Amino acid sequence: MTEFLWFVGGALVYKVLSTLLRIGHTAHLIRELQINVIKFLGSAVQDVAFMRALKYKVMSEAALPDEYILNEKKVDEEDYTSWKNDVVERLHSSVSPSIAANLSFKNWQELVDILDKYYKKDER
Numbered sequence: 001m002t003e004f005l006w007f008v009g010g011a012l013v014y015k016v017l018s019t020l021l022r023i024g025h026t027a028h029l030i031r032e033l034q035i036n037v038i039k040f041l042g043s044a045v046q047d048v049a050f051m052r053a054l055k056y057k058v059m060s061e062a063a064l065p066d067e068y069i070l071n072e073k074k075v076d077e078e079d080y081t082s083w084k085n086d087v088v089e090r091l092h093s094s095v096s097p098s099i100a101a102n103l104s105f106k107n108w109q110e111l112v113d114i115l116d117k118y119y120k121k122d123e124r
Contacts, residue, residue, distance in 0.1 A: 027102065030099060030102050030103075034103060034104065034105075034114075035114075035118055037091065038105075038111055038114055038115050038118070039115065039118075041087065041111070041115075042115050048080070052076055052080075055072075055076075056069060056072070056073065059072065084108040085107075085108065087108070088105065088106070088107055088108055088111060091103070
């Protein structure tokens with residue numbers, strides 16, 4: 001009888017340890033995925049900023065009126081702000097609720113802060 005109890009105890013310990021390791025691996029995977037998505041978004045933001053600067057330079061060289069260029073900048077900034085909010089919202093809605101609860105950002109500024117910490121940590 002004791003052998004059976006040892007067997008059951010070992011099976012229970014195995015099951016608990018296996019579950020804990022799987023949870024740890026999943027949490028690590030979510031963190032890595034989160035960083036990769038944020039890095040990708042950071043790259044996209046850099047590209048958008050470059051294209052906007054190029055657009056305003058071309059508009060200025062084309063001798064368009066300053067008020068037109070300022071209006072374009074205002075419209076672009078509104079679109080950009082809307083895009084940032086939409087990205088965060090879609091990231092949270094595109095994953096399961098259990099994963100969304102583990103994402104460590106709720107808005108664009110928190111996303112940028114995570115990216116800053118990542119690159120500062122990477123520089124050390």
